[in-house]
Amino acid sequence: MRSRPALVAVLLVAAALAGTTAGSPTVEPSAPPGDQLVSPAGTESYVWPYTSRRQSTAGRTLALNVVVHGEPDRVRRAFVDRSGANWTTVGENETVDVSPWRPAHGSVRYSYVSPDGEGNGGWIAPEYQLGVGAYFGERTHIRAYPSASANWTALQAHTEYWDWFRLRHTVTGVESGALVVERDLEDEPFVDAVDRRTRGSLGGGSDSSWIAVEFTAATLLGVALPLTRRRLSRRDIAIPVAVVGVVLGVRAWGLAAEAVAPGVNPKLYVAVGYPVLVVGPAALVNALARDRPPVLAALLAFAGMAVAAGADLALVGVDPIPTHIVHHRLALAAALGTVAFGAARTDRRLLGIGVVAWLAALAAPLFGIV
Structure with missing residues (x-):
């Protein structure tokens, strides 16, 4: 009989836990009403500004509270691989600004995206989740929902802690999560502006606004700005040095060989030097x-070829340089930059395109195109 109260207590606890963990009834996926969708870019591609436990507005949880305007892949790299993706800014007496974000585990929450705001979209799970802090402690947690048809990524950021008595994370703040993202990005050289914009929807911890982060345009000039403040390693410097060395080395070898043995048929020297010029730069890059x-890597290869071509022409006294020669050398530099980009990303297809472009640019003068 003494065990009966203990048994009753155990049954009560089990019943309470069952009540808190019981699954919700299955709900068929349904699109949110059009008037609930918001266009982050103001012109195209819409999103339902909340997350949901299921593919229906009936499971609404937290509000999307940050929108980053930029190419989705670039946004992701800015968070997860900032130093490796050339986001780092390093100068004298500066520390390396490595991203604090790490891949994070969390429950799946859906949001709805549409290309036209007329219900022609679909529910999507977060493409990735990130966190700062400890899973079993306190952390800031991000779920990311990139647009498939526009250059923006909507984030749901919140602070939370692990509750052992509830066996789940408990959210402590939505606004505080957005502020962590804002503070992390606002001073980065690849960010043009950070401001708050009204989106007109309350609920889910939202005050009807979200933080908008504008990335710098992803042009070569825009990307080069943070690169100029990055301390180059020896391996970085080796890329342009190798290209310049091969190009000027072939020129110097030809001049020296002719001076030593002027009676030899020049075509023999060409048969030795030209293959080195064809294979050397691309292979080394x-x-x-x-x-x-x-x-x-692409910028350094491009710059190395451009400098090498200019120095080569200056060495033999070409002045002024004909326009068609300038265009040809720029084409070679662009092709070599593509080789470097493909090699750096271990992308065989892109690497192959770069090699083909390099060979085509070299072959163009042989067929009278240049």
């Missing part, structure tokens, strides 16, 4: 660019 930041 392919080897040296591996495991380097892709954009940085």
